[in-house]
Structures are given as structure tokens and as C-alpha cells.
Amino acid sequence: MDFFLLLLTSGIAVGGIYALIALGFVLIYKATSIINFATGEFMMIGAYIFYTCSVLIGWPAIPSFLVVMAGAGLLGLMVEKTILRHMLGQPTISIVMVTIGLSSILTGLAEMIWSSDFKSFPPLFPRAPIIIGDLIIRSNLFWGFVVAMGTVAVFALIFKYAKVGVAMRATAGDQMAAFSMGINVRSMFTLAWIFGAIAASIGGLIIGNIGGVQPNLGGIGLKIFPVVILGGLDSIGGAVLGGLIVGIIENLAGGYLDPMIGGGVKNIAPFVVLVLILMVRPYGLFGRKEIERL
Amino acid sequence: MRIGDYKESYSADEAVFVTPTSRFWLGVLFVCLALFPFFAGEYLLYMANITGIAVVAALGLNILTGATGQISLGHAAFVGIGAYTSAVLTNRLGLPLLLCLPLAGLASAFFGVLVGAPSMRMKGLYLCITTLAAQVIFEFFFVHWESLTGGIRGLNVPSPSIFGLDVGSEFGFYWVTLIVVILAATMSRNLFRTRIGRAFIAIRDRDISAELMGINLFRYKLYSFAVSSFLAGVAGCLWVNHLKSITPEHFPLHESIRYLAMIIVGGLGNILGAIYGAVFMTLIPEALSAVLKFFEGYFPQAMAYLYPLQTVVFGFLIVLFLVFEPHGLAEMWCRVKAYFRLWPFKH
Structure with a gap:
């Protein structure tokens, strides 16, 4: 039973981080209907910017963190302006x-800039493990979960109450209507990319803090696809729930099945x-069936 | 200058090679391909072989993604299934290469249909992610079904032979690859002159309209998956017999993406495009390493950047082609031809 609880808690902690990265995907998809396979790489770049600031330059954590946000935002902006702007209305494959x-x-x-070697961060959080009742949680994982959930909450609040957030939701709902209400739809697209990149890069920072950073870190980004399919492609709440479910499934399967099959x-x-979920519900657990017209 | 359309019979209208000129140049191409191995060295033959194998796989993906519009991120897994099937059949049952080729294709086609089955109910992004899942799951089996696949150490196969004639050398295998490439290209080309191929294109252009016109979407999508993974399996069989060993590392997600890049750079849904793309994307890494070798004299560490530079150039090629030349190399080639045909007039 203890083993189960241990797997469950670490699953929840990891799941929270997945939720944040999936949020980076959902923000972009919701506003622009663009499926961003580079979410994982945004994550990796965020982690590397933090590494550069805190280790190579030697800044403390908070300014480094601000630089990561600025850098990720700039990356999102550039990507949207130079590449994705031209791809609006193109087929899915493109x-x-x-x-x-x-x-x-x-x-x-x-890899060219930072080489393919493994880099690790200075410790960001207090080292002592967190003890809740009988459970012991690694401090990196616990604080990572807290930061991830905090970020998700901030984004959720922005979407719910801030003027920008409401405008972005309006754009996602109906571009023409939003346009006619005086919302600058184009700048909303750009903003979605900036927000998405920032969310992903904070996720990358947390993951880098747990396990170090290397150019292949972006591979973790593939895991957001089960998350977003589970949670629905355009719902923030769904991303959180999907993230938690995937984190738990992953840890339970790893804990119980890995020793039997060998990793x-x-x-x-x-x-x-x-795959099982898509067989039963082809639009994901919380996704809506799209109605198509000719 | 060629103007107007002077076809007088249906057979002339349906001909694959419309003009005597194109037939002439095709003949020249065949002669060159047949003479090539007698002049090329071992390395060039090796390059020709891996290019040919990539062409077969890309032709397969072109049918599914280019012509039917179903995005597959799992093509490398199907190549892998073909390769493992062929290796197991050769090692355990001692089957000859000529039998392994179709059997490997059929095994891949079987799994292709299995993966394609969900396409009845989903499409676009959701299908794309299902194929991604298939890639991940098949890769897992390549690594962990050790009794069959040999795990991460992989499998070795003996040198292949046809009717007792050893074709294990680069020179011998060139002929096998060449014949398979020609068969695959001819089959692809003719497929799109039949009802099935035209149904594929109708599904790509607008699936609902296609269904209204009486095309059974599910059945034709499955056909498409089957044909596409059949070619992938054949490519896999060639692969394993060429390298004479396989490991799961040969078939990662990145390889699937490389096949997609080939058909995009070449021109989606275009058979010549798939061939151009496969050749281009196979030769680019070689060209890059030649360029870096040249610069090594000036910057001694140049070669260290080879691998990341390949990754960057690979990404840039995909992005630039999609943004500036969405119809790929095939379209560029058409424009060049049109320019010379119309010269000195502009339009």
C-alpha cells in the first residue's frame, strides 16, 4: 500500500508538470488552431536560458527566471511572426x-550553442524532502509541482478575468465576431504564441531542475499528446486533469509492470x-465532436 | 515550342509518357542507371542502395500521406516491421530473398491495416497522434520482444542470394534495389490511374464529398494504409538484406519524420516528387559533411558541428519548403522545364 501511495504521489507531482507543458500547447491550439510539435523544444530552450543565466553568468534565481520568461516570449514572438503567420489556413500536414x-x-x-553534454542546475529549492504523514516526496518534485500548479493558476486567472485573456478567449471562440468587436486578432495570435512559449519554458525549467538539461530534453514534449488528447485540445482544465492522469498512469505502470517486463x-x-481512449471516444475524453459542413 | 493538345485517341490521352521526348529521356535514364554500377565505386554504390531503399519507403508514404491525406508519423515502424519479418523468416525458416520481399510487405500491410482501423472514426490530428502512438508502441516491441527481435542487440542475417547467385555485395544488391524501385514506381504511377487511386485523391481533397460520391471511406483508407505499409515493408526487407543487420535504433520516430520530410520536400502527392525528395534528403547529409570537410582546413573543429548542423539544415529545409515552395522540388522542376519550353516568351 505504501508503495502504491508513493507511486501515486510522485505520479501526481510529475503530472502537474506535464499539465503545465500541455498548457503551453493548449494556449496556442486554442487561439490559432495550430498543433505545436515544438512545445518540447520551447521547454528545452527555456531550461538552457536558465542554465546560461544562473550557471554561466552566475545570476541568482529570480532574475534568471525573469530572463527565461522574456527569452521564451521573444522566441514565441519570432516563431509566430516569421514562420507560422504564413501557415494560417494551410492543411494540417503542413x-x-x-x-x-x-x-x-x-x-x-x-546542440551547437550548448553542446550535447548533460548540464545540471544549482539547487533552486530547499534540499530537505517533504514529509506528509508517512509519505516522503523528493523536494525538487514537490516544489516543481507547486510552481507548475501556480503557473497554471496564473494563466487560468488571466484567461478568466484579465482583458487580454477575455479577448483571447473571444478570438478562440469566433475570429470574425472577435474582429468585428474591435479585437486585434493578429496580435492575439502573437500573444498566444508568447504565452504558450512562456508556459512551456517554465515547465522546462522545472524538469531541468529535476533531471538536468540536454538537447534531447524536448523529447518529453511528445508526452503532451496523450495529455491533450485525454484532456481535450482546447481546455485548460482538461490539460490539468489529463496531465495528472498521464502522470499517475505512467508511474503506476512503471512501478508495477516494469519489473515484470524489464523496463x-x-x-x-x-x-x-x-489508443484505447481514441478507440472508444475518437475525439478524446473531453473533446467536442466537430460538426463539418461542405 | 509545344502548344495545343493534339491527342486523337483515348489511348494517347491515357498514356503515362505523353511525348516521344519524355520516352527518349526515360530511356536515357535507364541506360545510365544500368551503366552506373560499372563505373561507380563501392561508396557510390552504397549511397545508391540506401537512396533506392529510401525511394521505395517514400513512395509508400506518398500514397498514404500525399495522395490520401492521412498523416502518418509511424512509417519507420512499418519499415521496421518489414525488416524484422524478413530477418526472422531468413534466420528461422531459411526463406530466400525473393520470397521475403513480398512476405515482409504483407506483414507490414497487416499491421498497417491494424493501425489504420481507427481511421474509420477519426482524422487529421487525432489520426496523426494515433500513428505516433503506433510508432512508440512498435518501437517498444522491437526492443523488448527479445526472443523474436534480439532486443537492443538486434539481429544479423546472412548475405542474401537469388537463385544461388550471391547479391550481398554493393554491386549485386544494386540490381535488386534498382528493380524493386522501378517496380514500386510503376505500381505507384499506375495505381493513380485506377478507381482505387482516384478514390484516394478524392478522399484527400474532401472526404465528405468523396463519401457522397459513393466512395466507401473506411475501406479505401484501409487500402491506402495497406498499400503504403506494404511498400514500407518491402523497403524494410531491402534494408535488412543490404545492411545484413538491424537494431531497433534504425527505426526511431526521427526516421518517420525523415520520410515525411522527403515527400514534402519533393512535393506531396507527386510520384516523381517522392523520388526527388528521397534522393535529395539522402544526399543532403553527405553534401553537408563534404562542405564541413572543406572548412576543416580553416576551422579544425568544423566536423564536431556536423551532427547538429544536419539537424538544423533538416529543419530549415522542411520549414523553407513549406513556406516558400509548398509543392516541392517537383513543382520547381516543372517551372524550369516550362521556362525553357516557352523561352524566349515569358508566359
Whole structure:
């Protein structure tokens, strides 16, 4: 039972971080209907910017964190302005491939700039493990979860109450209507990319803090697909729920099945669940069936 | 200058190669391909072989993604299934290459239909993610079904032979690859002159309209998955017999993306495009490494950047082609031809 609870809590903690990265995907998809396969690479770049500021330059954590946000925002802005702006209205395959190409560019550049070696961060959070009742949670994981959930909450509040957030939701709902109400739809698209990149980069920072950073870190980005399919592509609440479910499934499968089969189950379990769910509900657990007209 | 359309019979209208000129140049191409191995060295033959294998796989993906519009992120897994099937059949049952080729294709086609089955109910992004899941799951089996696949150490196969004639050398295998490439290209080309192929294109252009016109969407999508993964399986069989060993590392997600990049750079839904794209994307890394070798004299560490530079260039090619030349190399080639045909007039 203890083993189960241990897996469950670490699953929830990891799931919270997945939720944040998935949020980076959902923000972009919601506003622009673009499927961003480079979310994982945004994450990786965020982690590297933090590494550069805190280790190579030697700044304390808070200014480094602000630079990460600024850098990620700039990256999102540039990507939207130079590449994705031209892809509006193109078929799915083109959009999928252009973001895959982007992820390849970012991975290669990161390897050229920071080399393919493994880099680790200075400790950000207090070292002592967190003890709740009988449970012991690694401090990095616990604080990572707290930061991730905090960020998700901030974004959710922005969307709910801030003027910008309401405008973005309006754009996502109906572009023409938003346009006629005086919302600058184009700048909303740009803003969605900036927000998405920032959310992903904070996720990258947390993951980098737990396990170090290297150019292949972006591979974790593939895990957001089970998350977003579970949670629905355009819902923030769904992303959180999906993230938690995937985190828990992954850890339980890893804990119980890995010793029997010999490793690797942890990585495919979310995808197996994904396939099963799509078989039953082709639009995801919380997704809406789109109505098409000719 | 060629103007007007002077076809007088249906057979002339349906001909694949419309003009005597195109037939002439095709003949020249065949002669060159046949003479090539007698002049090329071992390395060039090796490059020709891996290019040919990539062409077969890209032709397969072109049918599914280019012509039917179903995005597949799992093509490398199907190539892998073909390769493993062929290796197991050769090692355990001692089947010859000529039998392995179709059997590997059929095995891949079977799994292709299995993966394609959900396409009855979903499309676009959701299907794309299902194929991604298939890629991840098949990769898991390649690594962990050790009794069959040999795990991460992979499998070795003996040198292939046809009717007792050893074709294991680069020179011998060139002929096998060449014949398979020609068969695959001819089959692809003719497929789109039949009802099935035209149904594929109708599904790509607008699936609902296609269904209204009496095309059974589910059945034709499954056909498309089957044909596409059949070619992938054949490519896999060639692959394993060429390299004479396989490991799961040969078929990662990145390889699937490379096949997608080939058909995009070449021109989606275009058979010549798939061939151009496969050749181009296979030769680019070689060209890059040649360029870096040249610069090594000036910057001694140049070669260290080879791998990341390949990744960056690969990404840039995809992005630039999609933004500036969405119809790919095939379209560029058409424009060049049109320019010379119309010269000195502009339009």
C-alpha cells in the first residue's frame, strides 16, 4: 500500500508538470488552431536560458527566471511572426510538419550553442524532502509541482478575468465576431504564441531542475499528446486533469509492470491508454465532436 | 515550342509518357542507371542502395500521406516491421530473398491495416497522434520482444542470394534495389490511374464529398494504409538484406519524420516528387559533411558541428519548403522545364 501511495504521489507531482507543458500547447491550439510539435523544444530552450543565466553568468534565481520568461516570449514572438503567420489556413500536414521542422532547428541550434553534454542546475529549492504523514516526496518534485500548479493558476486567472485573456478567449471562440468587436486578432495570435512559449519554458525549467538539461530534453514534449488528447485540445482544465492522469498512469505502470517486463513500460503506457481512449471516444475524453459542413 | 493538345485517341490521352521526348529521356535514364554500377565505386554504390531503399519507403508514404491525406508519423515502424519479418523468416525458416520481399510487405500491410482501423472514426490530428502512438508502441516491441527481435542487440542475417547467385555485395544488391524501385514506381504511377487511386485523391481533397460520391471511406483508407505499409515493408526487407543487420535504433520516430520530410520536400502527392525528395534528403547529409570537410582546413573543429548542423539544415529545409515552395522540388522542376519550353516568351 505504501508503495502504491508513493507511486501515486510522485505520479501526481510529475503530472502537474506535464499539465503545465500541455498548457503551453493548449494556449496556442486554442487561439490559432495550430498543433505545436515544438512545445518540447520551447521547454528545452527555456531550461538552457536558465542554465546560461544562473550557471554561466552566475545570476541568482529570480532574475534568471525573469530572463527565461522574456527569452521564451521573444522566441514565441519570432516563431509566430516569421514562420507560422504564413501557415494560417494551410492543411494540417503542413502545419504539423512546419512545427516539426522548427523543433529540429531548435534542437540542432541548442546542440551547437550548448553542446550535447548533460548540464545540471544549482539547487533552486530547499534540499530537505517533504514529509506528509508517512509519505516522503523528493523536494525538487514537490516544489516543481507547486510552481507548475501556480503557473497554471496564473494563466487560468488571466484567461478568466484579465482583458487580454477575455479577448483571447473571444478570438478562440469566433475570429470574425472577435474582429468585428474591435479585437486585434493578429496580435492575439502573437500573444498566444508568447504565452504558450512562456508556459512551456517554465515547465522546462522545472524538469531541468529535476533531471538536468540536454538537447534531447524536448523529447518529453511528445508526452503532451496523450495529455491533450485525454484532456481535450482546447481546455485548460482538461490539460490539468489529463496531465495528472498521464502522470499517475505512467508511474503506476512503471512501478508495477516494469519489473515484470524489464523496463520501458513507463514510456508507452500513456500511449496505450491514448489508443484505447481514441478507440472508444475518437475525439478524446473531453473533446467536442466537430460538426463539418461542405 | 509545344502548344495545343493534339491527342486523337483515348489511348494517347491515357498514356503515362505523353511525348516521344519524355520516352527518349526515360530511356536515357535507364541506360545510365544500368551503366552506373560499372563505373561507380563501392561508396557510390552504397549511397545508391540506401537512396533506392529510401525511394521505395517514400513512395509508400506518398500514397498514404500525399495522395490520401492521412498523416502518418509511424512509417519507420512499418519499415521496421518489414525488416524484422524478413530477418526472422531468413534466420528461422531459411526463406530466400525473393520470397521475403513480398512476405515482409504483407506483414507490414497487416499491421498497417491494424493501425489504420481507427481511421474509420477519426482524422487529421487525432489520426496523426494515433500513428505516433503506433510508432512508440512498435518501437517498444522491437526492443523488448527479445526472443523474436534480439532486443537492443538486434539481429544479423546472412548475405542474401537469388537463385544461388550471391547479391550481398554493393554491386549485386544494386540490381535488386534498382528493380524493386522501378517496380514500386510503376505500381505507384499506375495505381493513380485506377478507381482505387482516384478514390484516394478524392478522399484527400474532401472526404465528405468523396463519401457522397459513393466512395466507401473506411475501406479505401484501409487500402491506402495497406498499400503504403506494404511498400514500407518491402523497403524494410531491402534494408535488412543490404545492411545484413538491424537494431531497433534504425527505426526511431526521427526516421518517420525523415520520410515525411522527403515527400514534402519533393512535393506531396507527386510520384516523381517522392523520388526527388528521397534522393535529395539522402544526399543532403553527405553534401553537408563534404562542405564541413572543406572548412576543416580553416576551422579544425568544423566536423564536431556536423551532427547538429544536419539537424538544423533538416529543419530549415522542411520549414523553407513549406513556406516558400509548398509543392516541392517537383513543382520547381516543372517551372524550369516550362521556362525553357516557352523561352524566349515569358508566359
